Amino acid sequence: MPKLLVLVSFLLLSACQLLPLGGQARYERQAWEERPAGCRGEACPLVNIDTLHFPDEPALDRLIEQRLLEMTRLHANDPLPASLREYQRSYLSGAEPEQTSYLQAQVREQHDGLIVIELSSYQYTGGAHGLPGRGFINYERRGDRELQLADLLLPGQEAAFWSLAAEAHQRWLVEKGHATDKEFVAFWQFQPTRNIALLSDRVLLKYDVYSIAPYASGHPELSIPKEQLRGILKPQYL
Known part of the structure; x- marks a missing residue:
């Protein structure tokens, strides 16, 4: 094969490797809300979780769950639950009346091989109002990594x-x-x-x-x- 053709082939292959992944990443919404068993009325504590599942991006799935769990901390040294389901069970087992916890992950944008996730939380433990939280994940699909x-x-x-x-x-x-x-x-x-x-x-x-x-x-x-x-x-x- 002529040297020029080899060089052109190498450059084309390199360019393809640098291009962002084609198309939009597939994902589905997973949402649920739970109260303690048998509790009725507006004073019942509750956990509301509205998150995402990316079938082709398992690392992003794990990262979203980790970040949402971190947003449940009321104190820096609080241990993290093993999963969102475990957090739900633990929270409801010890929550006082009217206490609530909301956790949400949404796709803000997908562009140029990046997935931008916006994270939201709201923890109400009593008083005039609760404490909301926000965060982002900038996820690069090509490298399976979060960009800082x-x-x-x-x-x-x-x-x-x-x-x-x-x-x-x-x-x-x-x-x-x-x-x-x-x-x-x-x-x-x-x-x-x-x-x-x-x-x-x-x-x-x-x-x-x-x-x-x-x-x-x-x-x-x-x-x-x-x-x-x-x-x-x-x-x-x-």
Whole structure:
């Protein structure tokens, strides 16, 4: 075989290996709600679980369950149950009236060989309101792995990324009418977040309650358009 033909064949094979997996990943919703056996009425404690099953992505299945279980922790050192079903049984066996636990996983987007999962939780143990939680999984199908921020950024670009996030925070303050409120700006200052989603057109940052705004503000979202991230994100993620 001529050398040029060998080289072209090698380049075509390499390109195919680098292309994202074709099509959308198959998944199904798995949802259920349970109360203690024999309990009736609105005061009954309950567990509501709304999760996902990816038949062709077993590593992602395990990761989703692990992350949802981590969101059940009320204290950092609380042991993790072995499974969502085990969590349900354990919770209901010791829950007080009106206590509730909601856990949810949803597909936020699929694009370019990535699956972006949004995780939500709500734990009510009493008082005026419960504690909601949020999180993301950016799952790269080609490598069967979760992408962390360090995987997305070019070397040495973390400070530049958070500088753009701070600018997005300023836009959020203006949009929500807080920019001229000196007390709000002084108390609810910008900070990084671990909840980062790599969407098709932007990077989305979602904040926990009480992080950069009061509880009534819910989960603030900041967006950085991808065109602003050239030279900061690795080219394959643009």
